[in-house]
Amino acid sequence: MSDTSKLANARTGTRLVGAGRRKEWTGPVVNPPVWRASTHLYENTASLAEGPRRNEDGRFFYGRRGAPTQWALSDALTQLEPGATGTVLYPSGVAAIAGVLLTVVKPGDVLLISDNAYDPSRAMGKGLLSDFGIEPRFFDPLDLAAYESAFCERTKAVLLEAPGSLSMEMCDMPAMARIAREKGAISVLDNTWAGPLGFAALEHGIDITLMALTKHVGGHSDLMMGSASAGPDLYPRLRQRAQQLGTVVSPDDAALALRGLRTLQLRLEQETESALRIARWLSNREDVAQVLCPMLPGAPGHDLWKRDFTGGCGLFSFVFRGGNAAARNRFVDALQLFGIGFSWGGYESLALPIDPSTYRTCMAWPPRPGEADNRYGVRLSIGLEDTDDLIADIEQALCAWRAE
Ligand SMILES: *Cc1c(COP(=O)(O)O)cnc(C)c1O
Helix, strand or coil, X not given: CCCHHHXXXXXXXXXXXXXXXXXXXXXXXCCCCCCCCCCCCCCCHHXXXXXXXXXXXXXXXCHHHCCHHXXXXXXXXXXXXCXXXXXXXXXXXXXXXXXXXXXXXXXXXXXXXXXXXXXXXXXXXXXXXXXXXXXXXXXXXXXXXXXXXXXXXXXXXXXXXXXXCCCCCCCCHXXXXXXXXXXXXXXXXXXXXXXXXXXXXXXXXXXXXXXXXXXXXXXXXXXXXXXXXXXXXXXXXXXXXHHHCCCCCCHHHHHHHHHHHHCHHHHHHHHHHHHHHHHHHHHCCXXXXXEECCCCCCCCCHHHHHHHCCCCCCEEEEEECCCCHHHHHHXXXXXXXXEECCCCXXXXXXXXXXXXXXXXXXXXXXXXXXXXXXXXXXXXXXXXXXXXXXXXXXXXXXXXXXXX
16 A cells, blocks of 8 residues: 555545555555654755755654654544644643644633533643633533624634533534634534544534544553644644644554554444443433433434434443432442543443533533432443443442442
């Protein structure tokens, strides 16, 4: 697969196999080797002088601009993102959020942040960005009219996330991106949940789409990385800001991310199927008040997910009917096959007690108004274990939930 333009019309599986594998980077082997490099040596002083002048992707200069291993990964991610001109890699998902936001807002600007965004994104608005004179304002992404009226003259960007972190609400992203554009603001989406296979963000009007590669792309819980992709207007700005911030990822991690990428579709399909079966099973339990899984017919946000998305993943949440925090924690502690941890998207299943009410400012929790007792939630990241084993594990843990 030396000519990556052959991939232009290929279907997803084929693109995942070929993406980023340019002959000039792979040489005679299948994968681009791990180029560990800080110094790049020049032939002579004339080529040395040329180095800084030609600041282009895929061109040696100095280690901070990467080498073929990192170039192959960003090239692959660009090929998987319809409408993208290029992709910047960051040392973590949070670093990607910071790198993107520091590109699109400056002192005096207002940044709108979805109230159900990943908590470190909110914290970044209130901490780092506030310190730099940028004003974060939170909005309820389920209320389009409130969102529209939240814009002011100084609003220069919006940060969206769907489904929302922990509570999985879907919002009308094409409409929100359109409103942002009409107001002269840049729309940024944290698309970690669906990734480019599940939601073609730029094609739905989003200006910059970012992901924690730590999650699905890495897929094996052994690397931290983030990425952001954009079209011809914004990609050069992202790239320039990343260079100014000294943003670089290790070639070893880039090689691991490339390895993860090859099996991304297989893992996502398997995890989605398994998560759906588990979500359906949970929705029929007495002890469960609500399953928060937009892929599940009848669940909140399913219609928008069905309209806009082409795939899902293994991450969803549910809330118990009644109970209390201690009972919920007994459930999580009783699980044998689920690890307890903050991450997700790995091959192994994880569980996390959730309480979005501790940090949100405009969205209500519990998820169903008038059901104040049904507030104790758990987020599950479904991995590649056998689904029946996972269901049996959840079933036995529900006994611990019921035990006094
Ligand atoms: C995990 C996560 C991130 C941050 O990624 P890290 O690599 O852990 O910094 C960003 N957004 C979402 C939605 C996440 O779940």
